[in-house]
Amino acid sequence: MSSRPSPGAADLLREMGSVLRLSEAEAAELQGDGQGDAGPPRSVDDETMIINMGPQHPSTHGVLRLMLELQGETVLRTKPIIGYLHTGMEKTGEDLTYLQGPTNVTRMDYAAPLFNELVFSMATEKLLGIDADIPPRAQWIRMLMTELNRISSHLLFMATNGMDIGAVSMMIYGWREREQVLRFLEKVTGLRMNHNYIRPGGVAADLPDGWREDVLALLKMIPPRLREYDILMTGQPIWRERLQGVGIMTAQEAIALGATGPVLRSTGVAWDLRRELPYLYYEQMDFDVVVGTYGDTFDRYAIRLDEIRESIRIVYQVLDRMPPGDYRIQDKKVTPPPRGRIDESMEALIHHFKIFTEGFKVPTGEVYVAVESPRGELGCYLVSDGSAKPYRMRIRGPSFVNLQTLPHMMRGGLIADAVAVISSVDPIMGEVDR
Amino acid sequence: MSVADDAGKAPAPGDETAPATPEARRYGVPATRSRDDEVLHPGRDQLAELVRTLRDDEGYAMCLDVTAVDYLAHPARPPLPPGIAPERFEVVVVLLSHVARRRLRLRVQVSEADPVVPSLFDVHPGTEALEREVFDMFGIRFDGHPDLTRILMPEDWIGHPLRKDYAVGKIPVQFKGVTNAR
Numbered sequence: 083m084s085s086r087p088s089p090g091a092a093d094l095l096r097e098m099g100s101v102l103r104l105s106e107a108e109a110a111e112l113q114g115d116g117q118g119d120a121g122p123p124r125s126v127d128d129e130t131m132i133i134n135m136g137p138q139h140p141s142t143h144g145v146l147r148l149m150l151e152l153q154g155e156t157v158l159r160t161k162p163i164i165g166y167l168h169t170g171m172e173k174t175g176e177d178l179t180y181l182q183g184p185t186n187v188t189r190m191d192y193a194a195p196l197f198n199e200l201v202f203s204m205a206t207e208k209l210l211g212i213d214a215d216i217p218p219r220a221q222w223i224r225m226l227m228t229e230l231n232r233i234s235s236h237l238l239f240m241a242t243n244g245m246d247i248g249a250v251s252m253m254i255y256g257w258r259e260r261e262q263v264l265r266f267l268e269k270v271t272g273l274r275m276n277h278n279y280i281r282p283g284g285v286a287a288d289l290p291d292g293w294r295e296d297v298l299a300l301l302k303m304i305p306p307r308l309r310e311y312d313i314l315m316t317g318q319p320i321w322r323e324r325l326q327g328v329g330i331m332t333a334q335e336a337i338a339l340g341a342t343g344p345v346l347r348s349t350g351v352a353w354d355l356r357r358e359l360p361y362l363y364y365e366q367m368d369f370d371v372v373v374g375t376y377g378d379t380f381d382r383y384a385i386r387l388d389e390i391r392e393s394i395r396i397v398y399q400v401l402d403r404m405p406p407g408d409y410r411i412q413d414k415k416v417t418p419p420p421r422g423r424i425d426e427s428m429e430a431l432i433h434h435f436k437i438f439t440e441g442f443k444v445p446t447g448e449v450y451v452a453v454e455s456p457r458g459e460l461g462c463y464l465v466s467d468g469s470a471k472p473y474r475m476r477i478r479g480p481s482f483v484n485l486q487t488l489p490h491m492m493r494g495g496l497i498a499d500a501v502a503v504i505s506s507v508d509p510i511m512g513e514v515d516r
Numbered sequence: 517m518s519v520a521d522d523a524g525k526a527p528a529p530g531d532e533t534a535p536a537t538p539e540a541r542r543y544g545v546p547a548t549r550s551r552d553d554e555v556l557h558p559g560r561d562q563l564a565e566l567v568r569t570l571r572d573d574e575g576y577a578m579c580l581d582v583t584a585v586d587y588l589a590h591p592a593r594p595p596l597p598p599g600i601a602p603e604r605f606e607v608v609v610v611l612l613s614h615v616a617r618r619r620l621r622l623r624v625q626v627s628e629a630d631p632v633v634p635s636l637f638d639v640h641p642g643t644e645a646l647e648r649e650v651f652d653m654f655g656i657r658f659d660g661h662p663d664l665t666r667i668l669m670p671e672d673w674i675g676h677p678l679r680k681d682y683a684v685g686k687i688p689v690q691f692k693g694v695t696n697a698r
Contacts, residue, residue, distance in 0.1 A: 101644070103663035106671055165668040170684075172653075173677055177684055208551050337577050337614075340642025351614070358617050448594045449551045450581075450610055450621060461581055463608060467590040478581040478610075486645050515668060 100493035102151050102159035109149060130158060135500070137166050143242065143504065144511035155496050160489035167515035175475035179441030180206045183472065185278045190477055191513040192275055194235040196228050197455040198477070199280035204361065205451040205462040206282040209444050210416065217408040220284035221362050226297070226400045227270065227279065229393045233304065234263035235456040236386045239508045240311060243383060246505035247324055249315055259307050266296050283417050284410025297401060301394055308390060316384065325380035329491035329503035332377060339490065340483045343458025344389070345507055348374035348381035355454035369396050382506040415442050441470035457481050457508060479513035543570065546597035555621045557600045563624050564634040570611060571639055576620055579640035581610040582647055584654045588680040604628040605656055609636070626656055635660040653678035
């Protein structure tokens with residue numbers, strides 16, 4: 083395996099770093115008035131060219147826009163331009179009660195919504211001081227659902243990554259398998275995405291009848307399909323040629339840039355929060371943390387493929403050990419009364435009404451909680467002022483931080499490889515822009 | 517700044533309602549506990565040097581998060597150790613040590629009159645986008661940042677949305693045939 087040739091010493095001397103720090107106004111000035119036909123883009127010093135990629139581009143995963151400085155076909159510096167999907171969700175979160183909060187955060191990382199709900203609920207529970215009292219069944223259900231969500235998220239990556247690289251039929255296959263997983267999530271939560279299922283205090287509903295058979299059918303269906311992926315992609319000389327040695331990053335760079343998740347693990351750093359700082363019952367689970375060697379695009383692909391297999395292992399263990407019991411805490415402060423009680427008790431009706439209109443008060447304090455989402459460390463920083471709404475709700479989206487690695491991975495590569503590199507980071511723009 | 521000398525005086529784990537003792541110091545700065553998390557309270561001028569020392573000598577190799585809180589509407593805020601004067605803004609930095617498997621949180625008080633904090637870019641380049649976001653959302657400037665521009669809002673936006681004196685926007689919904697549009 084050899085890396086792509088570097089753009090040459092003269093260029094490296096002339097360039098400082100890989101991040102293009104040029105405002106949109108300056109870029110527009112370089113390229114004419116920005117209105118109508120401005121002619122071919124003029125270059126900074128007649129040797130390089132600045133072009134724009136996205137936000138409407140099939141391979142930029144939503145609305146990511148890149149400003150690329152090119153010399154011929156070689157990428158020199160890059161600036162990711164984000165914010166096209168910004169809807170002020172952190173501000174909105176300050177206006178919703180803790181019970182409404184999951185409906186908001188679930189829309190951030192829309193490929194892995196249950197993780198957002200999980201981290202928000204765990205942070206709220208820690209502020210309430212009930213994090214040790216959550217019933218075991220609720221925690222095991224959370225593990226089951228988030229691991230299945232990790233599988234569906236990685237399957238989505240398989241689909242989009244395949245399409246970006248040119249294995250277009252992969253798009254259909256990945257989507258097909260993901261849909262099967264989403265079907266189960268829909269059966270449990272009522273929705274394919276944006277579930278609002280994991281809530282402070284537990285989960286919204288118990289698992290439906292026949293859930294075990296459904297999960298077993300899923301777990302039986304996926305591994306043969308993964309072997310098909312191996313035939314279609316992993317072992318293919320074209321696929322390997324396209325990915326190996328492209329977008330290389332070292333462990334030092336990844337750590338300095340704050341990268342987490344598969345991006346960090348591809349550089350050989352075995353850091354997975356499920357193993358290193360376990361939450362829920364992950365310390366009882368038997369699974370492997372998949373790491374790469376070269377930190378290239380192929381490693382990031384292969385890690386996600388193998389993480390699906392590891393998640394399947396975890397789900398089998400969860401199936402074996404799912405305990406009976408409550409699926410939410412029986413703390414009257416947090417949990418509304420059962421539906422049946424509302425018909426016979428005025429107090430229960432009032433209680434139900436108050437919880438859903440006023441919410442519950444949370445003691446003052448601040449807390450940071452993180453879980454391992456399919457994209458890396460998903461953190462939630464909550465500040466409470468003692469009222470029923472968070473004073474500050476901050477979500478540390480792994481995609482947002484991981485995007486910073488793009489310029490470093492793309493530097494010196496071909497513009498055709500830029501697409502492969504973007505895809506390998508697997509950014510979800512809902513989480514980047516929030 | 518001495519680092520190891522007072523490491524043994526780490527505050528005992530406990531809830532933060534217990535008053536912070538004056539001698540609760542760690543890495544040379546006042547320290548508290550918040551729900552079992554370790555929190556340091558460096559001054560604004562100590563921040564960059566402290567983060568560098570933590571990275572080089574204590575293994576906190578990664579900066580996970582830089583964010584801020586505007587305490588305009590909640591001046592009481594989560595408790596501060598004695599000797600730390602509350603200010604309107606607070607910059608919150610989350611560090612991670614892979615070796616010790618521990619996170620560390622820094623809370624830095626930033627005044628409204630002079631909302632400037634030294635940038636951590638030279639220590640952790642990964643804070644570039646995070647500091648841009650804090651600048652965008654709170655108007656806190658980071659001294660020494662290579663490209664302190666808006667990141668999520670448009671370049672010509674006026675105001676800093678996550679400040680507490682910035683109202684939540686509402687767009688009136690027009691329904692057909694309704695006279696009293698709200």
